[in-house]
Amino acid sequence: MKMAKTKKKINLIISYIFLIILGIIMIYPLLWMFSASFKTNNEIFSSLSLIPKQIVSGGYFAGWKGSGQYSFDLYFLNTFIMVIPTVLFTIISSLLVAYGFARFKFRFKKPLFALVIASLMLPTEVVIIPRYMLFNSLNWLNSYLPFIVPAAFATYSFFIFMLVQYIRSIPRELDESAFIDGCSSFAILTKIIVPLCKPALISVGIFQFVWRWNDFLNPLIYISSVRKYPLSLALRMTLDVTDTISWNQVMAMSVLSLVPPVLLFFFTQKYFVEGIATSGLKG
Amino acid sequence: MAITKASKQKNKKNMAGVTKDSLFKKSPAYLYILPWVLGFLMFQLYPFIASFIYSFTDFSILKPMTFVGLNNYIKMFTADRLFWPSLKATFLYVLIAVPGKLIFALFIALVLNMKLKFINFFRTVYYLPSILGGSVAISILWRFLFSRQGTVNVLLKTLGLPSADWLGSPNLALGTMGLLVVWQFGSSMVLFLAGLKNIPTELYEAARVDGAGKTRSFFKITLPLLSPIIFFNLIMQTINAFKEFNAPYLITQGGPLNSTYLYGMMLYENAFSFLKMGYASAQSWVLFIIIMLFTALTFKSSPYWTFYDDGGDF
Numbered sequence: 001m002k003m004a005k006t007k008k009k010i011n012l013i014i015s016y017i018f019l020i021i022l023g024i025i026m027i028y029p030l031l032w033m034f035s036a037s038f039k040t041n042n043e044i045f046s047s048l049s050l051i052p053k054q055i056v057s058g059g060y061f062a063g064w065k066g067s068g069q070y071s072f073d074l075y076f077l078n079t080f081i082m083v084i085p086t087v088l089f090t091i092i093s094s095l096l097v098a099y100g101f102a103r104f105k106f107r108f109k110k111p112l113f114a115l116v117i118a119s120l121m122l123p124t125e126v127v128i129i130p131r132y133m134l135f136n137s138l139n140w141l142n143s144y145l146p147f148i149v150p151a152a153f154a155t156y157s158f159f160i161f162m163l164v165q166y167i168r169s170i171p172r173e174l175d176e177s178a179f180i181d182g183c184s185s186f187a188i189l190t191k192i193i194v195p196l197c198k199p200a201l202i203s204v205g206i207f208q209f210v211w212r213w214n215d216f217l218n219p220l221i222y223i224s225s226v227r228k229y230p231l232s233l234a235l236r237m238t239l240d241v242t243d244t245i246s247w248n249q250v251m252a253m254s255v256l257s258l259v260p261p262v263l264l265f266f267f268t269q270k271y272f273v274e275g276i277a278t279s280g281l282k283g
Numbered sequence: 284m285a286i287t288k289a290s291k292q293k294n295k296k297n298m299a300g301v302t303k304d305s306l307f308k309k310s311p312a313y314l315y316i317l318p319w320v321l322g323f324l325m326f327q328l329y330p331f332i333a334s335f336i337y338s339f340t341d342f343s344i345l346k347p348m349t350f351v352g353l354n355n356y357i358k359m360f361t362a363d364r365l366f367w368p369s370l371k372a373t374f375l376y377v378l379i380a381v382p383g384k385l386i387f388a389l390f391i392a393l394v395l396n397m398k399l400k401f402i403n404f405f406r407t408v409y410y411l412p413s414i415l416g417g418s419v420a421i422s423i424l425w426r427f428l429f430s431r432q433g434t435v436n437v438l439l440k441t442l443g444l445p446s447a448d449w450l451g452s453p454n455l456a457l458g459t460m461g462l463l464v465v466w467q468f469g470s471s472m473v474l475f476l477a478g479l480k481n482i483p484t485e486l487y488e489a490a491r492v493d494g495a496g497k498t499r500s501f502f503k504i505t506l507p508l509l510s511p512i513i514f515f516n517l518i519m520q521t522i523n524a525f526k527e528f529n530a531p532y533l534i535t536q537g538g539p540l541n542s543t544y545l546y547g548m549m550l551y552e553n554a555f556s557f558l559k560m561g562y563a564s565a566q567s568w569v570l571f572i573i574i575m576l577f578t579a580l581t582f583k584s585s586p587y588w589t590f591y592d593d594g595g596d597f
Contacts, residue, residue, distance in 0.1 A: 012399070015394055026408055026411070030411070030415070048437055048441065096318060104312030112316070119327050121574070121578060123525070123526045123574055129334055130330035132554075134329075150322060153321050153326065213418075217551070254423055261414055262415070265411065
């Protein structure tokens, strides 16, 4: 009996050591990037240390100024202008559609919902060329409309699915009693469903924020002038402007570009975890 | 016919309560789903069909459309010297990245599920790379860490181990990119962890009483009950890996010797660098068919290895 107990204890200690080492491996690249942004260019290449021998903030100042016509305050601003409306429209449109699917009976509901699920698996690569031609003919290229308008039309099926699952878990009796009290279906949505759905809506918002913030392929295709570049394109530009890349500047701007998603993650972690656990789907 | 149907429905609802009936009747359900219907038609169905039609044409944003029949497909399969290597690299990449990520995620979820303390702390640390992994910043970081004079090689040298040209050698580059996917195992891990929490502990106790060891209860209880989650993860992760674009484009530019010239990058270059939009559409349809075949195969095989206690009803 005693031996079994010590054996268990040893197992536990081994597990902790393993988890801690793994944690260090997982986080080390990020910490290294952060410290590299304060190192001199020579030191970046030679040292593993997370503490710079000599802390220089030049990477941040020179990096922020950029090498071209524009500086990073423009790229940050552009990213926010592109991402925030997209996120808000995604939340609103996905909520309306999810409410329709979760709470009402109507003809062709099943096949229509099957289409929502099917479009979840449709790779964007298949539709990207016709979309590009469509946006071209609408004169939307080099603007943020190709990001914002599709979001307003609930084209992110993943979020519809997630919200449908969530709304289904809210007891229907609440809607019904509100209905008896004379609430319209829209009032039921705003007064009952929305407050109860708050965690799920926040999940949608933060997932969409992080995904749009990190998005590279779509801006690369739709945005052509540097003046409208979001961060993802601006960062890439820092790599191919000069022959000798000032790595500490690149690292400094990379670090800054990750600040909003990281802050969001730490403040809303609970929703991240809940969101992906309730949807049970995506990674 | 209509009357009987309506009255039938009414009967059904009367049992559940009269209010429900009138609630559903008066409600403008179609109005709520209208945004999706329009969005689906404009931004999904129309482009989906259009790209199929485009795939039989030769055109670009600068060039008018001409029909070329099956030429794009014939050229792709017989004359494009990049197509088959790219397809091969993509399959290899999927084969490295997806099982690597899922197995690792499952393993860590099992360890974390042993009622350890600080589980929230570890979960946060492991999950963070999944949040950031898709960004340009992380691709840049990867490119730097694994470059010839990069941090990984410096580390290996200090440990007295031989260094390697992680991104410059055709044998290693794809694996190094796969590692970036495995590094983001946290998102799958959180899902597995949630699934593990839902498995009733009585099952394990009963198995122990019946004399089943740990390995046996893992294969007979844990794995079957997690299988629906594994199933969805497998499909979504595979689709994502098949269309990977950022890593090859930003880290290796498809090289060395096209060993990381993944399908997503080939598509992008044909469509937007070489402006062969008809040809790229054909390639996108081949990708679509491959993904559909894979998904269908997974679905078909799922009754043999996934277990739904509610009979699989959605």
